[in-house]
Amino acid sequence: MDRSDAAGLAIAVVVHVAVFALLSASFLFNQKPMKSLETPIEVSLVDEVGLVATAPQSRVPPAESRAPDAGPPEDAAPPQPQEAAPAPVPPAPQPDPVPPPKPAEKAKPQPKKPTPESPQKAAKSPPKREATPATPAKPTRKASTGTDPASDKPRPRGSRLGDDFLKGLTDKPSTSRSTTPRAAVIDAKALASIQDAISRQIQPCADRQVNPGPGANEIITVLNLRLNPDGTLAATPTMVRQIGTDGEAGRYSRRVIDLGIAAFKGCSPLRLPPEYYQTPNGGWNNINYKWQLR
Template sequence: KPEPKPRKKEPPAEERKAEKPAPAKHRVADSKAEKTPPAKAQGTGKSAESKASRPRGSRLGPDFLKGLTSDESKSTSQVPRAAKIDAAALASIVQAIARQIQPCADRQVDPGPGANEIVTTLNLRLNEDGTLAATPTVVRQTGVNDDNRRYARRVIDLGIAAFKGCAPLKLPPQFYSTPNGGWNNINYQWKLR
């Protein structure tokens, strides 16, 4: 005869109380899920009910065109126009940058013969207060030949260092951002002096 398996002992009442039932919110969610009716199958569009036009609301009122005519306006009010940057204003901004950067450029050490012939065009992205919004980037470099090619990278580094050292720049605020450009994103030709 096989021996009967011993029964599991029931835990004392104190241990049964310590066991927690499932959290109430899960039970509530389960009961709601059971009461939700199943989704209806999508219609085929053949019944009169599905073909009937549904009311569509408009966000526009019935008088949204009130006051609009094809006649010219008789108003005499003038809205101030945004400043436009022209060639003269751009030239004065470039000169202002040159005046402010020159002290930092004068502190730079000339890396070698012919380095001052290299012209590096740097793209400057500036904040409204004249600080750099990003590190200046190289657009192009001219004046590089076989004699001074080894200094080309050093000239770029010196130009970036000059702008980082002399920022913030003081430039006219009305030309910061205009419809046709501004000094918020400007190219500057850097050259060692």
């Protein structure tokens, strides 16, 4: 092998190695990544939760509605009379026996006379008709008195509507247009939400009040609010008690009360959930509110 052949062989080897390297690199870079099998879940954060009034579910089943007895039970049906056994039918009379014919005399043989046939049996008497037993008359049924212990018939009942089913109804038309049912109870969470709603709605009017002096904003006044269903004031708010009137701040106690009353008068009517207006354990129709200057 001369030098030219060796150089050609070396070039061929280098070209083959380069082609192999390019094919391998393209195979590695063209592989598609595997898709993730996990599916993302969207999560939304809620800052506030609305009020929901729910009536408590009673664990005691309601009593069965039973209507009063409308009348006494019917008496048991009288026992059916037993049919009398039919009288035995008398046997048919037997016909009288016929005497046998006399034999002919032997002394004088004579041609035999035809033996007279025995007379026909007496005609049978027509069968007598069986006497039909008289049908016993059905006893007259007495009116039910409800005293028969053998009666197994159900006691008749009247309507399930009592005599007082119209109690509470009136012929006067109702003026109420509310279709929202009242909540069964008002819990601490609902009460706190109502207090927050009142604070937000009277805050614009509270911001317009002027602080009468140092220490007045430390006085906490509990005001009693009596509201109508539409959120308006049914009466002027009254002071229940005050906290923080010790020292020099005590001289502003009356002024703080007047400012609180003015704030409620200026920002009424209040928009509050109607289902909590009046419940068996309270409602915002008569509620105490803690008033404090900011």
